Amino acid sequence: MADTPSLRLRTERWLERRLPQIVVLPLFALSLFFVYGFIVWTAYISMTPSRIMPVYDFIGFSQYDRLWATPRWYVAIKNLFIFSSLFIAISMVIGILLAILLDQRVRAEGLIRTIYLYPMALSFIVTGTVWKWILNPGLGIERYMREMGFENFTFDWLVNSDYAIYTLVIAAVWQSSGYAMALFLAGLRSVDDEILKAAAVDGASPWKTYTSIVLPILRPVFLSTVIILAHLAIKSFDLVVALTGGGPGYATDMPATFMYAFAFQRSELGVAAASATMMLMTIIAIIVPYLYSELRKTGR
Amino acid sequence: MRQRSIGGIVRPKGWHNVLMRGSLFLVLGLFCLYYLFPLIVMASTSLKSLAEIREGTLLSLPRAITFEAWGKAWDSACVGVRCDGLKPFMWNSVAMAVPAVLLSTTLGAINGYALTKWRFPGADWIFAMILFGAFIPFQVILLPMARTLGQLGLAGTVTGLILVHTVYGLAFTTLFFRNFFVGVSDGILQAAKVDGAGFFRIFFQIVLPMSIPAIVVTVIWQFTQIWNDFLFGVAFTIGDSNPVTVALNNVVNTSTGVKEYNVDMAAAIIAALPTMLVYVVAGAWFVRGLSAGAVKG
Amino acid sequence: DGTAEVLHWWTSGGEAKAVGTLKEAFEAQGGTWIDSPIAGGGGDAAMTALRARVVAGNPPTAVQLKGPGIQEWAEQGALNDVQAVASAENWDSVLPPALASIMKYDGNYVAAPVNIHRVDWIWANPEALAKAGVEAMPTTWEEFNAAADKLMAAGITPLAHGGQPWQDATLFEDVVLGVGGADFYRKALVELDQDALKSDMMVASFDQLRKLRGYVDPNFPGRDWNLATAMVMRGEAAFQIMGDWAKGEFLAAGKVPGTDFLCAPTPGNGYVLNSDSFTFFKVSGDDNLKGQQVLASLIMSPEFQKTFNLAKGSIPARTDVPLDEFDTCAQRSHADLLAAIESNALVPSMAHEMAIPRSVRGEFLDLVTEFFNSDMGSQDAAQKLADAVARAM
Amino acid sequence: MASGIRLSKLRKTFGSTEVIKGVDLTIEPGEFVVLVGPSGCGKSTLLNLIAGLETVTSGEVRIGEALVNDTPPRDRDIAMVFQSYALYPTKTVHENITFGMQTRRIPHEAQQAALKEFSKLLQIDHLLARKPGQLSGGQRQRVAMGRALVRKPEVFLFDEPLSNLDAKLRISMRTEIKKLHQRLGKTVVYVTHDQIEAMTLASRIAVMDNGHIRQFGPPGEIYEHPVDLFVAGFMGSPPMNMLPGRLRRRDGSLVFEPHGAEAELHFPLPSEISDRLDAREGAELVLGMRPEAIFAAGTELPGPNRFVFEKTVEVVEPTGPDTMIVFSIGETELIARVRPEDAREAGTRFRFEVDLSKAKIFDAKSGQSL
């Protein structure tokens, strides 16, 4: 008798046990529809002759043929790899470094932190212009240094097809590394003091304390940061448009600008969808193994 | 909230320490310069007259300071046919950003909580799949999203925009919270369960107060992303209900008109002020020691 | 009465004022004007939003949309025609035929032009020219090259240029017109004839473009056009090849045409046409339809065309509007326009989306900008251009 | 009112480690069961299984009559003190203690009354406004106690609840727990490493070892009649002396000859024991003698079954009330408990007296008590 509680109680129990799933599922369903549904839609569009507006006649993979026949696409892909790896690595290093430095009982912490964060608040439509001035040899740093007497100072990456991509990194790091700092700082702040004390007693230098005690604890924060930075890198659009406009030539084109150009400037929805599909597949190939190993390590 | 220093561990004194502190501030200061330099250029440009900009070098400091550009950007710059600056659009952004930030943060927090602290089979899969939404290019979802909003009758409404931001913010908010909660001791949750608290009570009364750092970074991120979003704002709102980024864009961008850099710069700074305010306010909650004394072990 | 929601990207300064006159006129008729300004990327952002709006099922009443884009949307069945108004007001007789054909789909007007911009202008600083001993504005590319060489020798940058694809393409099309003439221009850049694209004439055009590249200072990539204009204003550079909107910068700085700066068409005796127009989308509801009609009629009214273009710096799309109040450059533009119509030398701008679909234009821009920023050979460029065009068709 | 607990064939594995290896245990309603066992033997895990904080790998947990394997902790009506305290770090002491009552919608006044009562009892009434991070270890532990005590659940689970308190406080807490148990009559499962706590609080003691329960019985029985060497050696502090040796017959009666000292020492066995062992002459045995059964010769009034022998003092450990003297027989170290005033320096010969009626005999191979 006691083994079979009333039906009401049983449903309540059931509900309670399932509550986590019940809570997550609607959100999961949203993402199934709005993310995966739309990805499927895009994948389908990439196999149609869609131009200015989507049409739904199946034509196979010819849009992919066109995509891979476009020289600009190769540039975009190559740039994505150069840009993302540099951007993620540099932002990460700066983020960690600044977070650690800021964590040293700095008096003006609030002010400094806001200074580091603020670039993210500014629209790149305008800051891009400023960066363009600063990096332009005729207007900015180069001219400045030359006027100050360094006649041979040269800093012309912005107008050099081979180096322009690195100016994107400079500006992107400027914009986002502050946020990486914030993520790490928040992580640092949730590490238990006692553990730091133990490390101090164990004779660890501050450097060693951070590298071998604190940062491993922040492993999940690394995951957050990598994902955020990767997302920023992959989607960097305003930045490219405002700073280089993809130039010189299309030397700094990126998949995001490529996709945008084809989808909305050139009315080549099909090609754009094909490029989007290629990009998503690339991301899956890189992110999934990383996620897999991370989740296994931090899951439990 | 008071800022607690690291553990109270004794720091060395003397010249060695002065040297260390000195180089610490040097590095911090150099980075401040790096981050500030463009802002200084913006601010100084915004304080110049247009004539000075045309003749002078762009990076030089203003010769005669004028706040004209600021006034113009705030309430008389033309944004299409109306010429009352950014002012009328600020509120649109607030009305959109605040609910969207609250909603996406709350849902992300609950998601992250359920996925880590009430693990069920497949939780990691669900997390990974939700997370992947972070990488979907906005360009490709624009049209299907427009279609969906149209079908829902939300096309061109603020509600629709809030929905969009919430849905696509979820990947990030879930990520932040999930990764924070992984580090929260299970023991505390067990204690709360024994104390008779259920899923939501534990969440709101125990877990959430401990996750202030996660809330801070999430709110900062979401607010920035939503406030600065242009594409969704432009595609899913109409005219007077445009968010401020669209207005800013309209002030700044001109294809064949005269460029007023001073107004552009002032407008950009004005449009960023609310976000900076969020940074300052939220930043004050970067606190240490929230989990102090919780468990032994 | 009537309601019109107008999507445009004229958001600041003189442009915004120009649209403002339209709004005022519309409201003076008792209509309700809903303004949807979306600037950015020369209308790219607006086009993006437009697509979302159409997909969502609530398109705006009228959209600032031009060139072959009008046909593309019309093919989607997304447009309403205003032929009733056009017939009543006899638009055919007052518009340049080349322009009128762009405004029509299936013989019916679906859009109304508001202005004409001339793309093939050379702007010059007379002081700089004097310093280098250049006496007259060049009328052929040979003359231009000679003048440029003198300027180089005098330490003045001959050509102020901004390295953005559309600016590169503007140079390119002006060069093609100057080198090949209007007929060749039409064959190559409008009809996209493969033979023309691969012809020696095209190679010669690229050769001249390569020459121009040599007259540009090294810091040009990414530069906005107005900064290039400022270089001319300050005398750092002598020439700029740019549409007539550059005049607005000179005027805004208080410069007087003819004395402080000079304007002359690029070589070739043609006229590269760029025109903005409003296209009417498929809206429903009497109120909206009424608004559409009223708007169409207003846009084409001579008074509006005058006030609008005075504010905008361009010239009216109607050829019958007197230009007494306009500046000398505008008057020259008008005279040349009539002459070009006469001599069949009026060509639509490729760089400014008047000539060919956006997809093909994109390939042009890619190729031209790559040519401009690399050491690609002219022969090679012509071949690649032909291939790219073939791919995009 | 109180509910009993029944565990049957209970098993728990973490990954590939089996931690609870088939436990059967029936706790009567209102009983006070103390769980003892070596560190890492599975005590906390067992409590977690009862509380529902870990899922059962196999077997059954019943509280009252109900099978609760799938009942969430909050429906089991238990209160628990965690070994790691698990305080809510962002709540004040006050809020930590009342949280469980709040969730159960106990009226505000009743909450305040309970809070007042127990914070006074636990001597933390001046700390109510602090956060756990501002407390000392013992204070945290008392807050954890308070959190459990304020409620009146069916079952209390205590996991080493007094381990970080000073002796004096611990005694008074122990007394209060005992009183509370008597007053409320709830079922209690209590883990402790403190000998005296176990002996004085328990109605029955369960001795665990490596995921098994070795013996389950009243404290006296556990102490006096350990079923095997493990239990005998585990209970008592210092533990029972275990002297291996052989059973021999000398002069007609059975004696115990310790290994390594066969020639020298023959412990005569009391008749109750020797009667039982009659048939096992020559068997390998272990003689168990608790330290308090070995004392300085002649300090107690004479009694039956006393045996006196002389050995060299190796180590002297004064503990306050008593002094421990370590000496060896053969290879085996033994401890005797003597009065401080009887202690002699290390190195001197000492006459020990052992009360053999308190001695135990175990089989050397199986370890079973004989």
Added chain:
Amino acid sequence: MASGIRLSKLRKTFGSTEVIKGVDLTIEPGEFVVLVGPSGCGKSTLLNLIAGLETVTSGEVRIGEALVNDTPPRDRDIAMVFQSYALYPTKTVHENITFGMQTRRIPHEAQQAALKEFSKLLQIDHLLARKPGQLSGGQRQRVAMGRALVRKPEVFLFDEPLSNLDAKLRISMRTEIKKLHQRLGKTVVYVTHDQIEAMTLASRIAVMDNGHIRQFGPPGEIYEHPVDLFVAGFMGSPPMNMLPGRLRRRDGSLVFEPHGAEAELHFPLPSEISDRLDAREGAELVLGMRPEAIFAAGTELPGPNRFVFEKTVEVVEPTGPDTMIVFSIGETELIARVRPEDAREAGTRFRFEVDLSKAKIFDAKSGQSL
């Protein structure tokens, strides 16, 4: 080799709470000092100050001869066991233990040897690959111990290092610590609540109360000659019985009349005490008798200064080796320690014998020992 520690006028406040209120303490090089005191009295804080984990509010901390107020922990050459363990959650047991050696660049082989030695000693050698989250409470504590023991610093600080271990393990750990101390001769400061640990390990015991040090001396002195009621009541488990009363002269000799039982009981005072108190007739005093000094009449051989009286047994608490009998004199509850076989049921009359030569006398007002 070892360094002493000298604290002078040491104070520490947290916000507005003063926790250490002026401590002066000189610990000789190589000494083993045990710090005892009620929960929350400031023991852990004192260790933290010595370790440099909290900044000193005022006063001085010296290790060896050096003033270390501003020396960071890592330059103080100490090893510490934290009360809360503070293990590194992401490191394995192995890494937790070797980390301190790594930072000090001890050669790999030496590290391995130390790890092997101490993990064996602490019985955690089978757990080396685990993370702290997969350990039981006692196992974690042993890892924390291991982390401190593998190093050979100038000073060891132990904060209740054995509190979560079972009795048997605790005894063996205690022995190992003692051996280690003898072998290495390092200075040790050791906090414990365990009476026996304190008595057996300490070369001197410091009794703390509420931020002050009450008494600092060898264990025997602390136990036998507590300076005041606090120390007397704190040391010993169960604690000393404190019987308030008055000094009277009867039949020419001084006797102690307990309050509430003046008519019935007069404790004759041994001459050593009464000589000292001659002048204080009529004074309010407290008579301190340790439980082990009160036993069943006639169980020990007769001696001098014994006094026998009869009382009703109120509570009987068997603890295994001994049984505690609670009874009252006047309003005061007292505890007697008797052999289990002598215990009688509650409610029966019982003849107690007290060894008054072990009794202490305190001034009731000042609490000072007389």
